[in-house]
Amino acid sequence: MSDLTMLKNVGKAALADFAILGITSTAQLASCEPDDLYLKLCHLTQQRHDPCVHDVFAATIHQAKTGEALNWWAFTPARKERMKAGTFCTLPTP
Template sequence: MKAQHHRDCLQPGASLELIPNIGSALADDLQLIGIQAPRDLIGRDAFVLYQELCAKTGQRHDPCVLDTFMAAIDFMRGAPAAPWWHYTAQRKLLYGQGRPEGGDAAPDVRRTPSRPVTPSG
């Protein structure tokens, strides 16, 4: 069962899978980059985590992974649980579409959160 509030995830031994939108595969990905418990997401940047995952695995991941990281971090900040796809528009606004031809590929992992991409119109 998923947590209803971030406080439910702060107990010792809480599983990453308590966080809404985080299943076993994403929990494994988070553990791969050093996130062992839900509380480890507090104060983290979703885009930085996404970059770390891409670097660690040597591949670009689907942009929905970034959306899901955004949802999980917001939840751990105290925001109400929301489906990961509610973060897609925000991700596209901050980081662009990915490929110049407009495909919805993963964002360019060389970008930093301090230099968000603004849609060109």
């Protein structure tokens, strides 16, 4: 079993997303950025994913880097502010 399953916000859906992205360990995840993972996932699956997926990526990366396990929704306000400001990762229009 992957050590990713030990992270607070990782369930079946997040594990499936990490598999698509080729992320197989917490150490590998710690070197990632949530924007990059979110955009790559959307590109690889050819669909827009709920922005909350970004929040899960942010939370799991934070825990992988710091050891601090926060709920994914703790990262939602910052993402929403970025969305309002137009600085959240943008996807090309299909």
